[in-house]
Amino acid sequence: MSAATAVSRREFLKTGAAATGSLVIALHFSTLAPSEAALAAPASEFVPNAFVKIAADGAVTVIIGKSEMGQGVYTSLPMILAEELDADWSRVRCEFAPVDPAYNHTVFGIQMTGGSTSVWSSFEQFRKAGAVARSMLVQAAADRWGVPPVACRTENGFVIHDASGRRTSYGELAAKAAEDKPPAQVALKDPKDFKLIGKSVHRLDTPAKCNGAATYSIDVSRPGMLVAVVARPPVFGGKAKNFDAAAAKSIRGVKDVVEIPRGIAVLADGYWAARRGRDALKIDWDEGPLAGYSTEKQRAEYAALAKTAGAVARKEGDVAAALAGAVKTIEAEYEMPYLAHATMEPMNCVAEVRADSCEVWAGSQLQTLDRVFAAQAAGLKPEQVQLHTMFLGGGFGRRAVPDCHMVLEAVQVSRAARAPVKLIWTREDDMRGGYYRPSFFHRFAGGLDEAGNIIAWKQTVVGQSIMAGTPFEPMMVKEGVDGTSVEGAADAPYLIPNLYVDLHSPKLPVPVLWWRSVGHSHTAFAVESFLDELAYAGGKDPFELRRALLAKAPRHLHVLELAAEKAGWGSPLPSGRGRGIAVHESFESFVAYVAEVSVTPQGELTIHRMVCAVDCGPVVNPDTIEAQIEGAIIFGLTAALRGEITLANGRVVQSNFHDYPMLRIYECPQQIEVHIVPSTEKQGGVGEPGVPCAAPAVANAIFAATGKRIRRLPIRANDLRSS
Amino acid sequence: MLNLVVNGNRSSIDVDPNMPLLWVLREHLGLTGTKYGCGMAQCGACTVHLDGEAVRSCVTPVSRATGKNVTTIEGLSADLSHPLQRAWIEIEVPQCGYCQSGQLMAAAVLLRENPHPSDAEIDDGMAGNICRCGTYPRIRRAIHRAAALMAEGKSR
Numbered sequence: 001m002s003a004a005t006a007v008s009r010r011e012f013l014k015t016g017a018a019a020t021g022s023l024v025i026a027l028h029f030s031t032l033a034p035s036e037a038a039l040a041a042p043a044s045e046f047v048p049n050a051f052v053k054i055a056a057d058g059a060v061t062v063i064i065g066k067s068e069m070g071q072g073v074y075t076s077l078p079m080i081l082a083e084e085l086d087a088d089w090s091r092v093r094c095e096f097a098p099v100d101p102a103y104n105h106t107v108f109g110i111q112m113t114g115g116s117t118s119v120w121s122s123f124e125q126f127r128k129a130g131a132v133a134r135s136m137l138v139q140a141a142a143d144r145w146g147v148p149p150v151a152c153r154t155e156n157g158f159v160i161h162d163a164s165g166r167r168t169s170y171g172e173l174a175a176k177a178a179e180d181k182p183p184a185q186v187a188l189k190d191p192k193d194f195k196l197i198g199k200s201v202h203r204l205d206t207p208a209k210c211n212g213a214a215t216y217s218i219d220v221s222r223p224g225m226l227v228a229v230v231a232r233p234p235v236f237g238g239k240a241k242n243f244d245a246a247a248a249k250s251i252r253g254v255k256d257v258v259e260i261p262r263g264i265a266v267l268a269d270g271y272w273a274a275r276r277g278r279d280a281l282k283i284d285w286d287e288g289p290l291a292g293y294s295t296e297k298q299r300a301e302y303a304a305l306a307k308t309a310g311a312v313a314r315k316e317g318d319v320a321a322a323l324a325g326a327v328k329t330i331e332a333e334y335e336m337p338y339l340a341h342a343t344m345e346p347m348n349c350v351a352e353v354r355a356d357s358c359e360v361w362a363g364s365q366l367q368t369l370d371r372v373f374a375a376q377a378a379g380l381k382p383e384q385v386q387l388h389t390m391f392l393g394g395g396f397g398r399r400a401v402p403d404c405h406m407v408l409e410a411v412q413v414s415r416a417a418r419a420p421v422k423l424i425w426t427r428e429d430d431m432r433g434g435y436y437r438p439s440f441f442h443r444f445a446g447g448l449d450e451a452g453n454i455i456a457w458k459q460t461v462v463g464q465s466i467m468a469g470t471p472f473e474p475m476m477v478k479e480g481v482d483g484t485s486v487e488g489a490a491d492a493p494y495l496i497p498n499l500y501v502d503l504h505s506p507k508l509p510v511p512v513l514w515w516r517s518v519g520h521s522h523t524a525f526a527v528e529s530f531l532d533e534l535a536y537a538g539g540k541d542p543f544e545l546r547r548a549l550l551a552k553a554p555r556h557l558h559v560l561e562l563a564a565e566k567a568g569w570g571s572p573l574p575s576g577r578g579r580g581i582a583v584h585e586s587f588e589s590f591v592a593y594v595a596e597v598s599v600t601p602q603g604e605l606t607i608h609r610m611v612c613a614v615d616c617g618p619v620v621n622p623d624t625i626e627a628q629i630e631g632a633i634i635f636g637l638t639a640a641l642r643g644e645i646t647l648a649n650g651r652v653v654q655s656n657f658h659d660y661p662m663l664r665i666y667e668c669p670q671q672i673e674v675h676i677v678p679s680t681e682k683q684g685g686v687g688e689p690g691v692p693c694a695a696p697a698v699a700n701a702i703f704a705a706t707g708k709r710i711r712r713l714p715i716r717a718n719d720l721r722s723s
Numbered sequence: 724m725l726n727l728v729v730n731g732n733r734s735s736i737d738v739d740p741n742m743p744l745l746w747v748l749r750e751h752l753g754l755t756g757t758k759y760g761c762g763m764a765q766c767g768a769c770t771v772h773l774d775g776e777a778v779r780s781c782v783t784p785v786s787r788a789t790g791k792n793v794t795t796i797e798g799l800s801a802d803l804s805h806p807l808q809r810a811w812i813e814i815e816v817p818q819c820g821y822c823q824s825g826q827l828m829a830a831a832v833l834l835r836e837n838p839h840p841s842d843a844e845i846d847d848g849m850a851g852n853i854c855r856c857g858t859y860p861r862i863r864r865a866i867h868r869a870a871a872l873m874a875e876g877k878s879r
Contacts, residue, residue: 069819070817070818071818202812202815203815203817205817206811206812206815206820207812208820209820209823210803210808210811210812210816210817210823210827211756211797211799211800211803212754212756212796212797213756214820215755218758218759219755221750221755227750252739270746270750270751271746272739272742272746273739343819343821343855344760344766344768344819344821344822344853344854344856345758345760345819345821346759346760392819393758393819393821394819394855394856396855424759427761427762623815627818627858627861628818630857630858630860630861631857631858635855635857656762656765657760657761657763657765657766662766662853662854662855663859664850664853664859665845665849665850665854665859665862665863666846666847668857
């Protein structure tokens with residue numbers, strides 16, 4: 001960086017930007033170089049690094065490389081930066097970054113949003129970005145006043161020199177600060193001095209989401225744009241043999257029909273004509289290897305596989321000997337179906353391919369890869385593709401697809417049609433389009449000693465690998481074990497002397513993907529339910545048993561005890577009610593739930609209360625954490641009570657919200673309480689960790705209320721009926 | 724030509740009269756606050772008002788809207804001053820935000836017909852609107868809050 005000191009600001013910034021091309025970015029100042037977009041800023045604007053701009057009028061714009069899908073990064077990341085900047089929060093706004101190495105994930109090395117990592121992985125980066133800007137503003141003021149910088153302080157968007165009573169706003173200092181170079185080092189605040197971080201702050205995106213102004217990719221319009229709807233094979237792995245587009249082309253508004261690798265696209269002057277045109281296509285499909293396949297067949301195959309030895313994911317002690325010597329052994333099988341993300345905004349993408357450039361508007365969670373694939377499809381270099389990240393109408397993992405098909409299809413159609421294209425998936429296309437949470441089968445054997453203690457735990461997991469066949473496979477699949485298939489099982493924290501977990505990863509053409517909480521979405525249900533079974537079999541209280549088994553896992557223990565205390569675990573309940581408890585770590589956060597339920601003789605379930613304790617380390621915006629947990633409980637319960645994608649004759653049976661229902665307002669738990677543990681431990685995530693415990697807490701409460709053990713999701717009314 | 728009055732503005736549009744109102748609003752009038760979610764009146768993301776009644780614009784032929792006043796989220800209030808919008812912001816209801824236009828338009832009809840709804844009445848009135856992010860507990864709270872704001876406004 002020292003070579004840059006003699007050159008102009010803009011050249012310096014460019015030099016800095018070039019230095020950030022490395023794949024993985026460490027937390028040092030060369031990472032804080034501005035993006036190309038920042039370089040285009042007017043000279044009166046102060047752009048100390050890639051993450052913040054300060055205008056002459058004092059407006060502070062924080063630039064985030066993360067995607068806003070409801071989880072709150074559009075507010076929490078600016079809060080972190082504004083804290084160290086001592087900005088006037090009322091003048092802070094946020095915008096989405098272009099694709100640029102400056103915005104690469106500090107751990108994963110590409111620009112992406114996922115794994116509930118945004119806040120903790122950006123925390124130091126955004127603090128430093130704010131502190132650098134503050135330091136430069138202080139220097140500018142000190143120079144102007146002829147006083148030492150240490151004699152100045154900052155507050156609410158002003159630099160203040162108490163000795164002389166002078167104060168100048170950041171806006172007034174912006175142009176002068178822009179002439180200087182960033183300092184080599186800056187001091188960060190002592191967390192006890194935080195004014196914004198840790199306080200509930202109003203979200204910056206809420207107003208635009210209350211008057212229709214927030215723009216999602218489905219809302220983007222371009223001059224001359226056509227709308228495309230694609231006919232894809234009715235069976236995964238199939239392809240079109242031939243098609244007849246005559247009837248489609250005769251529909252008013254239909255402009256073109258083009259074939260792309262994943263299907264046949266109908267282009268029209270609007271969605272309605274494109275949809276009708278698509279319905280009028282006559283296509284002869286080759287259904288491929290999955291023709292005739294069904295969920296029933298898969299269940300039988302998985303059950304058989306689970307009785308054979310898989311790749312070993314964890315081995316402690318000698319589980320076979322312990323089971324052989326157990327006073328009591330319990331066996332159980334748990335099943336979880338395929339699940340669709342069902343984001344409210346169906347998949348869509350706008351692409352405009354030109355001779356020497358391409359623009360893409362997408363609700364992307366995986367910008368670096370989406371841009372690479374867009375460039376390939378457009379016949380261009382990635383630098384020639386401008387990808388605009390829009391608000392995401394729900395993500396849950398669905399918009400981070402390693403094969404980048406959502407963007408790819410739109411670019412291919414735009415290039416073939418030589419027109420800007422908005423490619424929209426109908427709700428049915430979205431529901432039947434795959435990329436599901438894989439279906440999973442867990443087979444357990446547990447052994448107890450004469451005192452009811454668990455001495456053996458054997459768990460065989462069967463389900464498709466999410467990572468297989470993706471660029472992430474070499475990193476994530478080790479010795480036949482996809483870590484995401486067994487996370488939450490292979491690393492279960494319970495003190496059990498003989499423990500064995502193995503895995504089968506059958507290959508099928510059904511596309512699978514991470515789905516909010518990934519492997520934890522099924523392992524937590526299986527592990528927390530079977531542990532409950534063993535507790536009752538051994539005559540132990542499920543809470544007390546967990547306490548004993550978590551003696552060496554203090555953060556688990558703390559949330560478990562807090563949830564139990566707040567829920568009044570052990571206190572009398574009205575007749576017919578039961579309580580269930582579950583605790584789980586995921587994405588480095590710790591969550592425990594106590595559910596309180598009742599069930600009518602006809603099998604109608606009411607969830608009266610969900611009490612949650614969460615430890616996600618130091619908190620940025622507490623209200624966002626509460627909102628994420630509330631939403632995650634409902635997301636988890638939607639899966640537990642309703643969610644199921646099934647196959648019949650090779651085809652996905654479900655198509656829309658009538659047969660893949662979401663929990664509605666009247667089906668929500670009557671009361672949700674969120675207790676956040678004050679914590680100085682390592683920060684974890686919060687977007688996903690609220691999901692895993694919802695299903696097992698409720699299922700365990702159902703057992704407490706009715707004696708019926710739920711071993712297959714979704715929970716069916718038939719499973720709950722008394723007669 | 725079909726004549727429409729949307730948020731008080733008149734327009735004439737040459738479209739298939741069977742085209743759902745949703746696509747006329749979004750693609751012909753540029754009013755993209757009204758969202759496509761399901762296309763079959765299951766999710767409520769496309770809720771607008773026809774002469775003050777909540778309808779699912781994704782299944783409402785545009786011909787049904789002629790001669791009526793259409794109100795979309797953009798017409799609820801231009802400046803976020805409607806008590807529901809104020810309550811939504813105060814309670815921090817939205818997450819991804821995609822369903823919220825429809826939630827607000829459904830809630831506006833609910834509150835007009837019942838200025839002080841109970842939890843059960845809110846659940847009943849909002850049963851047709853899905854939120855995948857699970858903002859339902861906050862929607863309940865915000866509707867109660869908006870009811871209080873409206874009552875304050877009247878007593879002033």
